[in-house]
Every structure is written in structure tokens, then in C-alpha cells.
Amino acid sequence: MGSPWKALSDDNRRRILLLLKKKEIVTPTEIAHHFNFTMSGVSINLRILKEANLITEKREGKNKLYSLNRTTTAELARFFDDMYDYKLKSLKEYIENKERKRK
Amino acid sequence: MGSPWKALSDDNRRRILLLLKKKEIVTPTEIAHHFNFTMSGVSINLRILKEANLITEKREGKNKLYSLNRTTTAELARFFDDMYDYKLKSLKEYIENKERKRK
DNA sequence: TTGATAGTTATAGAACTATATAAATGTTTA
DNA sequence: TAAACATTTATATAGTTCTATAACTATCAA
Numbered sequence: 001m002g003s004p005w006k007a008l009s010d011d012n013r014r015r016i017l018l019l020l021k022k023k024e025i026v027t028p029t030e031i032a033h034h035f036n037f038t039m040s041g042v043s044i045n046l047r048i049l050k051e052a053n054l055i056t057e058k059r060e061g062k063n064k065l066y067s068l069n070r071t072t073t074a075e076l077a078r079f080f081d082d083m084y085d086y087k088l089k090s091l092k093e094y095i096e097n098k099e100r101k102r103k
Numbered sequence: 104m105g106s107p108w109k110a111l112s113d114d115n116r117r118r119i120l121l122l123l124k125k126k127e128i129v130t131p132t133e134i135a136h137h138f139n140f141t142m143s144g145v146s147i148n149l150r151i152l153k154e155a156n157l158i159t160e161k162r163e164g165k166n167k168l169y170s171l172n173r174t175t176t177a178e179l180a181r182f183f184d185d186m187y188d189y190k191l192k193s194l195k196e197y198i199e200n201k202e203r204k205r206k
Numbered sequence: 207t208t209g210a211t212a213g214t215t216a217t218a219g220a221a222c223t224a225t226a227t228a229a230a231t232g233t234t235t236a
Numbered sequence: 237t238a239a240a241c242a243t244t245t246a247t248a249t250a251g252t253t254c255t256a257t258a259a260c261t262a263t264c265a266a
Binding site: 027028029039040042043044046047061062063064 | 211212213214215
């Protein structure tokens with residue numbers, strides 16, 4: 001299992017994650033077009049994200065479909081909690097404000 | 104300003120952060136002893152953490168004192184929020200439980 | 207089976223990162 | 237000021253990461 005910290009430390013990989021968040025499910029080709037990346041570059045970065053358990057992959061015919069793994073962040077969240085537990089309180093307020101606005 | 108993602112991607116730097124969390128305030132010498140790091144190694148990693156705004160530094164006589172910057176994580180938290188907003192909601196519940204226990 | 211499409215792996219070079227040793231800087235105290 | 241202590245910077249080196257090009261593999265459809 002690769003380090004999620006290393007996986008997240010690259011700008012392009014974080015951009016890919018945000019795209020996956022937005023589109024729910026995406027093929028490597030779509031990612032390559034969207035950001036103007038080479039296919040091999042996309043493929044490698046998807047592998048790194050997959051090995052860090054940040055995304056999941058499935059094949060559908062010719063295509064591979066990638067989507068966010070929404071459970072893994074617990075590991076990262078735990079670090080932030082260990083680190084900044086009182087900070088998470090202000091994060092909580094931030095989330096609450098956001099929720100208020102949403103309504 | 105250095106990237107907090109790069110700063111966090113190194114195991115030793117995260118260990119230093121956790122130590123800072125625990126001890127509140129620490130000198131480079133203490134860190135070096137605690138983990139058996141060289142002074143120069145500690146110094147460089149502290150610089151990287153400082154440039155990423157994850158810690159703050161002050162001088163007190165001969166010593167330099169380092170402590171967690173408890174406000175910066177907002178930047179990182181925002182990414183997690185963009186990414187995993189529903190996740191942060193559960194994090195919020197988790198924090199609330201924690202607060203309840205504290206009382 | 208062949209061709210077309212989708213994606214991955216191999217390889218190599220450039221850029222970056224980590225770490226150790228040694229030299230240099232800043233601060234205090236005698 | 238000189239000596240001692242605390243820390244940082246310089247330099248070199250080993251290792252890692254990123255990215256591009258080219259070669260390879262997998263799936264489908266004719």
C-alpha cells in the first residue's frame with residue numbers, strides 16, 4: 001500500500017481527485033483530455049492514487065472507470081485529529097456555517 | 104510559501120509535528136535527541152515545516168522554540184472539504200461526540 | 207484474425223528530496 | 237573579547253519522483 005501522503009503531495013494528482021469528486025466516475029482518457037495530460041502520465045498517477053487507496057478502479061468493456069474511495073481519508077483525518085483536535089472544532093464551526101448557508 | 108502537502112509528505116516531519124503537538128513547545132536539540140536525528144536534519148525539516156506555515160518559531164536566548172501553528176490547516180482542511188464534504192460531516196459528528204465526552 | 211480503441215508498462219533523463227559531514231552564524235556568559 | 241553552546245547553512249551524494257516517448261497488452265467488433 002502506497003503512502004496517501006505521497007499521493008496527495010502532487011498537484012496534478014490532487015486535481016485528478018477533485019475532478020473525480022465532481023464527475024463521480026471518469027476514464028483515464030477523459031482525465032487526459034480534461035487536463036491535457038499524456039495517457040501514460042494519467043495512468044501512472046491513477047496507479048499511485050489507487051495504491052494509496054484514494055480511488056477505486058473497475059473495468060467496463062474497453063474502458064476503465066475510476067472513482068473516489070470515500071472511506072480512506074479516515075487515515076488522513078486521524079492525523080489531523082491527532083494534530084489539531086481543537087482545530088477541528090473550528091473546522092466544525094466552518095462546516096456548520098456552510099450547512100447554514102446551504103439551507 | 105512552501106507547499107504544506109510536500110511538507111506533510113515526509114514521515115519524519117509528521118513525527119516532528121506530532122511531537123510538537125504533544126509537548127507544545129520544543130527546541131531543535133530536544134527533537135534531535137528524541138528521534139535521534141542529526142541537528143542539521145532537524146533544522147532543515149523545521150525550515151520546511153515553517154515555510155509551509157505549519158509551525159511557528161521564536162527565539163529565546165540561545166534557543167529557538169518551535170510550536171504548532173494551529174491556524175494553517177484551514178488550507179488543507181479546505182481540500183478535504185472540497186473532496187470529501189460528506190466525510191467532514193461525519194468528522195463533525197465525531198468531534199461532537201468527543202466534546203460530549205470531554206464534559 | 208485483423209484493426210481499432212483504451213490503457214499500461216518500460217526506459218531514460220531532468221528535477222527534486224533527504225541526509226550526512228563540515229563550516230559558519232548567532233547568543234550568552236565569563 | 238574569547239569560549240561555549242545552540243542552531244543554521246553549504247556542499248556533496250544517494251535516492252526518489254516526474255514526465256515524455258515508445259513499446260506493449262487487453263478488449264471489442266468486423
